[in-house]
Amino acid sequence: xxxxxxxxxxxxxxxxxLAAAIAAKQEGAANVLLIExxxxxxxxxxxxxxxxFGLQLFxxxxxxxxxxxxxxxxxxxAGVELLSDTMVxxxxxxxxxxxxNPEKGLVEIHPGAIVLAMGCRERTxxxxxxxxxxxxxxxxxxxxxxxxxxxxAMVGRRVVILGSGDIGMIMxxxxxxxxxxxxxVVELLPYLAGLTRNRVQCxxxxxxxxxxxxxxxxxxxxxxxxxxxxxxxxxxxxxxPETERTIPxxxxxxxxGLIPENELTRAAGIEMDSxxxxxxxxxxxxxxxxxxxxxxxxxxxxxxxxxxxxxxxxAGACAARYALGTLPRGQALGVAHGSxxxxxxxxxxxxAAGGKAALYFRVAAPGGKTVLTARCGExxxxxxxxxxxxxxxxxRLDIDTAHLTAPVTVEAQEVEA
Amino acid sequence: MSKSITCTRCPMGCALTVEExxxxxxxxxxxxxxxxxxxxxxxxxxxxxxxxxxxxxxxAEPLLPVRTDRPIPKAMLFDxxxxxxxxxxxxxxSAGQVLLxxxxxxxxxxxxxxxx
Ligand SMILES: Cc1cc2nc3c(=O)[nH]c(=O)nc-3n(C[C@H](O)[C@H](O)[C@H](O)COP(=O)(O)OP(=O)(O)OC[C@H]3O[C@@H](n4cnc5c(N)ncnc54)[C@H](O)[C@@H]3O)c2cc1C
Ligand code: SF4
Numbered sequence: 001x002x003x004x005x006x007x008x009x010x011x012x013x014x015x016x017x018l019a020a021a022i023a024a025k026q027e028g029a030a031n032v033l034l035i036e037x038x039x040x041x042x043x044x045x046x047x048x049x050x051x052x053f054g055l056q057l058f059x060x061x062x063x064x065x066x067x068x069x070x071x072x073x074x075x076x077x078a079g080v081e082l083l084s085d086t087m088v089x090x091x092x093x094x095x096x097x098x099x100x101n102p103e104k105g106l107v108e109i110h111p112g113a114i115v116l117a118m119g120c121r122e123r124t125x126x127x128x129x130x131x132x133x134x135x136x137x138x139x140x141x142x143x144x145x146x147x148x149x150x151x152x153a154m155v156g157r158r159v160v161i162l163g164s165g166d167i168g169m170i171m172x173x174x175x176x177x178x179x180x181x182x183x184x185v186v187e188l189l190p191y192l193a194g195l196t197r198n199r200v201q202c203x204x205x206x207x208x209x210x211x212x213x214x215x216x217x218x219x220x221x222x223x224x225x226x227x228x229x230x231x232x233x234x235x236x237x238x239x240x241p242e243t244e245r246t247i248p249x250x251x252x253x254x255x256x257g258l259i260p261e262n263e264l265t266r267a268a269g270i271e272m273d274s275x276x277x278x279x280x281x282x283x284x285x286x287x288x289x290x291x292x293x294x295x296x297x298x299x300x301x302x303x304x305x306x307x308x309x310x311x312x313x314x315a316g317a318c319a320a321r322y323a324l325g326t327l328p329r330g331q332a333l334g335v336a337h338g339s340x341x342x343x344x345x346x347x348x349x350x351x352a353a354g355g356k357a358a359l360y361f362r363v364a365a366p367g368g369k370t371v372l373t374a375r376c377g378e379x380x381x382x383x384x385x386x387x388x389x390x391x392x393x394x395x396r397l398d399i400d401t402a403h404l405t406a407p408v409t410v411e412a413q414e415v416e417a
Numbered sequence: 418m419s420k421s422i423t424c425t426r427c428p429m430g431c432a433l434t435v436e437e438x439x440x441x442x443x444x445x446x447x448x449x450x451x452x453x454x455x456x457x458x459x460x461x462x463x464x465x466x467x468x469x470x471x472x473x474x475x476x477a478e479p480l481l482p483v484r485t486d487r488p489i490p491k492a493m494l495f496d497x498x499x500x501x502x503x504x505x506x507x508x509x510x511s512a513g514q515v516l517l518x519x520x521x522x523x524x525x526x527x528x529x530x531x532x533x
Pocket of ligand 1: 118
């Protein structure tokens with residue numbers, strides 16, 4: 001078997017893995033190996049050809065390939081070694097990775113520290129169980145995006161999209177520009193799942209109807225989709241039969257959420273957060289297994305790539321310090337999601353790390369003017385008032401972790417509807 | 418008269434109100450100065466950056482992602498798509514390279530977003 005030694009091994013060359021690998025190099029790790037199963041680096045950004053990336057980091061609006069391109073170049077210049085066409089199969093004892101590569105066969109990698117940056121995959125029709133026929137023409141939105149934007153294959157002409165997540169809205173615009181007619185975007189919840197700006201630029205701009213509190217009740221068609229039936233839902237999210245109607249179409253796109261890609265993580269016995277479906281981490285992005293760090297969509301589904309880059313730099317730098325033996329370790333303090341908050345990442349803090357920590361979290365329900373608070377017992381660590389909140393848009397509070405001795409709680413309280 | 422516009426300059430998505438009477442009187446609801454400018458421009462002539470793909474020959478992948486180097490009037494999006502669809506470029510191409518100048522008379526250039 002082919003054996004490779006390195007200081008830091010990063011799994012996945014999306015924006016998370018690229019930023020982590022660069023940061024590990026900058027922190028002084030001599031050999032950094034970036035392992036990617038695809039033929040080229042860039043991850044999901046290669047197919048996200050729309051603008052809206054890097055506003056915070058570069059103060060300009062880039063497309064996905066441009067954003068990824070900058071980091072690919074930086075990684076190359078920093079001396080990160082890219083191992084593409086290589087799939088990591090397992091994480092064993094002593095951080096040993098087993099990988100498969102078409103030319104080298106099985107490869108065993110012995111790193112000093114690991115960064116998990118495998119991203120996420122889409123929920124499929126099987127995950128949400130739509131009744132009806134099983135014809136061709138049902139795609140997840142991300143698969144359609146890859147087919148249209150990378151493989152030059154148009155997926156349909158008359159389209160209904162289930163789910164108002166960002167990928168679904170972005171594909172509504174993309175298919176419209178390519179000459180398809182998008183009949184409707186159908187959302188089960190009473191509010192938008194994705195970013196408001198995407199509703200404006202992708203749906204409103206092209207007069208595409210957004211049907212909130214609606215769902216697809218059946219798919220019709222033997223070989224190819226011929227129509228979908230949709231209906232309004234009640235407060236328990238059950239379809240109301242009288243409201244059912246049929247929309248003729250040849251394609252149904254599903255944009256019904258993403259699931260962090262954590263088979264490797266689970267198999268490695270790393271502690272998981274049941275809400276985020278990702279590993280629980282501390283502010284250094286270290287998982288429950290010392291020396292194994294994680295960042296990006298594998299930890300929690302992010303809506304902004306700038307946040308991914310920021311936390312991935314932390315993960316990469318700390319992995320390098322672990323490999324070099326200079327990462328301090330102190331008492332672990334929990335971070336709890338209090339009232340109004342669905343989850344917080346990181347899930348714990350290491351008291352020895354010191355310095356500032358960014359707490360990323362999502363609120364449980366949409367609201368108007370809201371006070372966001374991070375507290376340690378009665379002591380308020382950070383507090384901010386925002387004009388409105390939505391579960392589709394991540395919130396952030398920065399706290400000082402020096403002198404922390406007790407667990408931290410994050411709360412969101414609406415003060416004005 | 419007033420018009421509601423959602424600012425899309427950043428993910429905050431502030432709800433702007435543009436007050437008008439023979440000219441723009443005021444923009445309110447903006448979380449930062451950029452919103453005022455956005456409200457004005459969106460009221461007068463909405464513009465968008467067009468992103469799409471063109472066929473590329475001789476490269477490792479069949480498509481090249483492209484965009485306009487500045488926003489173009491929203492009303493011109495489909496005319497520009499028509500033009501881009503009839504194009505193809507030959508590799509090598511590098512990110513930032515101008516592929517078509519002054520696309521459909523908009524004053525914007527079509528540029529490559531990746532190397533091929
Ligand atoms: C359609 C869509 C639109 C978006 N729009 C925006 C936007 O407008 N603005 C914005 O800021 N953000 C946007 N985002 C969010 C942002 O792009 C993501 O948060 C970011 O790409 C996540 O990066 P990542 O590196 O964690 O994951 P990915 O980009 O998914 O990268 C993960 C990589 O890991 C590899 N991998 C997985 N498992 C293995 C394994 N076992 N072995 C080897 N390699 C492996 C995969 O092949 C992949 O290349 C969008 C996301 C999507 C999906
Ligand atoms: S007004 Fe400023 S803060 Fe609000 S969305 Fe526009 S750019 Fe963002």
